[in-house]
Amino acid sequence: MASALSGASSTLDSSSDSSWNPEGISFPKSFAWGASTAAYQVEGGWDADGKGPSVWDTFTHQGGDRVFKNQTGDVACGSYALWEEDLKCIKQLGLTHYRFSLSWSRLLPDGKTGFINQKGVEYYDKMIDSLLANDVTPVVTLYHFDLPQRLEDQGGWRSGATVEAFDSYAQFCFRTFGDRVKLWITINEPYVMAELGYAEGTMAPGIKELGTGAYLAAHNMIKAHAAAWHTYDRLFRKTQGGLVSIALNSDWAEPFDPNSVADQEAAKRHVAFCLDWFATPIFLNGDYPAIMKSQISAVCKRQGSPSSRLPEFTQEEKMMIKGTADFFSLNYYTSRKIKHRDNTHSPPSMSADKEAEQVTDPSWPVATGSSWLAVVPWGLRRLLEYIKDTYNHPIIYITENGFSQSDPAALDDTQRWEYFRLTLLEILKAIYVDGVQLKGYFVWSLLDNFEWTCGYRSRFGLFHVDFENPALPRVPYKSAIEYAKVIANNGLMKSHG
Incomplete structure (x- = not known):
């Protein structure tokens, strides 16, 4: 696998750094070294101490083989009862930052x-006090997929009422924890x-529209x-001095045929x-991308629809969002x-609107635990450069990156460590060759956990969790030991031989 991965890395056709080897080069001073988790995936204690149900509690309890072996997050890693064990893992790695999410329905049951x-x-x-x-x-995410079921019953994210409920929840969290939390997502x-939650229905709440x-x-x-950003800006920024963002996921996309305009x-x-x-x-103008608006409008017109299925923001909303x-x-x-795909005769869907077919290059290695996860470290570098050029050279944190x-799962996870090693090399190139303002890197995930519809079969953790043992012991993978060395050195040591 290592040689195949090296081959994948070498396909980066950048002449500007062909002779530059970033091994042995330090990351910038005060670089944030982290790992990430999410409440539903690790906490368990799904109804402990007054917690209300979330859409994932409902989704998994309904069964129907929507989740691997009908598994649930009822117990997961048991982090609600075993936080001290998680903290030991964090300390063993030497992390400077830890990203976790708050369970909205654990704080506000309805x-x-x-x-x-x-x-x-x-x-x-x-958690916050012991981290500090x-x-x-602490890097705290307010909402990581687990909407309180009561709000979903009232329309969930299809309802404007949830916008107001989220803003109130955010204000509560800023007021309660913001004296100590300075990085919010x-x-x-x-x-x-x-x-996946509101169109294809394959994830909670399972809505198919x-x-x-x-x-x-x-x-x-x-x-x-x-709304939450403005609430922080207006009521808390001056006294708390924190920063607020939103975590966006994206693949990098290369044209299947580089010479094809389509x-x-x-x-x-x-x-x-x-x-x-x-x-x-x-980040730019308060409105959807022009390419997206024109594409959906054109598809809707072909389908005989009098208007676009993409909602519009009012001028006031655009000013508020920008x-x-x-x-x-x-x-x-x-x-x-x-590659381009003509979807003229396809029924309405976002996938059809896009008219773009995804292909995995057969030369790219694939993670053993996720068939969708092709190993393409150089794609991250290209994506970072795209963000730099498109979004006015922002400060960037990679808040999730992982290999399952x-x-x-073998504790000697050589394949995963090679994925991380090559990824970190590409990050160094992005920083020192491309001038990207990258300030931190967070591995997904600290622990093997409940990986949504894959249940416990897909293991992303730096620490192995034995889900068959009631004590749920955490044991470091090789990648955890190697990652700890990178953190301690603030860089990758030169390989020998």
Whole structure:
């Protein structure tokens, strides 16, 4: 695998750095070294101490083989009861930062601030205080897929009422934890939540509205993010001095045929319909990408629809959304080759609107635990340069990057470490050759955990968790030991031989 990975890396056709080897080069001073988790995926304690149900509790409890072996996050890594064990893992790695999410329904069981669950507040207070006591900076995500079920019952992200509920929840969190938390992420991967949760229905809450659901859910998530950013800016920034952003996920896209204009345009659409869908309104102009608006409008016209299925922001909303991020939070895993696909006769869906087919290059190695995760470290560098050039050279944090093993997973995870090693080399090139303002890197994930519809078969952790053992012991993989060395050295040591 190592030689195959090296071959994948060498396909980067950059003449500017062909003779430059970043091994042995230090990362910038004060570079943030982190790992990430999400509440539903690690906490367990799904109904402990007054926690209300989330859409993922409901989705997994309904069964129907939507999740691998009908597994649930009811227990997961048991982090609600075993936080001290997680903290030991964090200290063993020497992390400078730890990203985790708050369970909205653990703090506010019905999603509203009328009733506050004090036990939930105490749990997150304990986490934050113990991180700070160990010189680890908490990076807190307000919402990572687990909407309170009560809010979903009232329309969820298809309803404008959830925008208001999220803003109230955000204000509660800023007020409760913001004296100690200085890096906030409002919403994790709105693309995934919109498309898989409200269009294809393969993730909670399982809504299948192919032509409209994703666009409507995304529309409200963008407004919710912007409202929360303004709340922080208006009420808390002066006294707390923190920063607020939104975590956007994106693949990199290369045209399948580099000489085909149609494939070149399809690759641009692929990025527009994933990253730019959210980044353009938030970082640039308060509105959706022009390429996305014209494409959806043209498809709708062909289908005989009098108007576009993409909602419109009012002028007032555009002004409210524009500029509502203090840094760029990027989750990157893989890349794709993209070819144009004519979908003239396809039923309405976001996938059909895009008219872009994803292809995995057969020369790219694939993670054993996720068939979609092709190993393309150089794609991250190209994506970082795209963000730099498109979004006014922002400060960037890579808030998720990972490689999965299938269960049972070997502790000697050489393939995964090679993925991380090559990725870090590309990051160094992005910083020192391309001039990207990259300030931190977070591995997904600290622990093997409940990987959504893949359940526990897809293992992304730096630490192995034995889910068959009631004690849920954490044991470091080789990649954890190697990652700790990188953190300690603030760089990759030169390889020998």
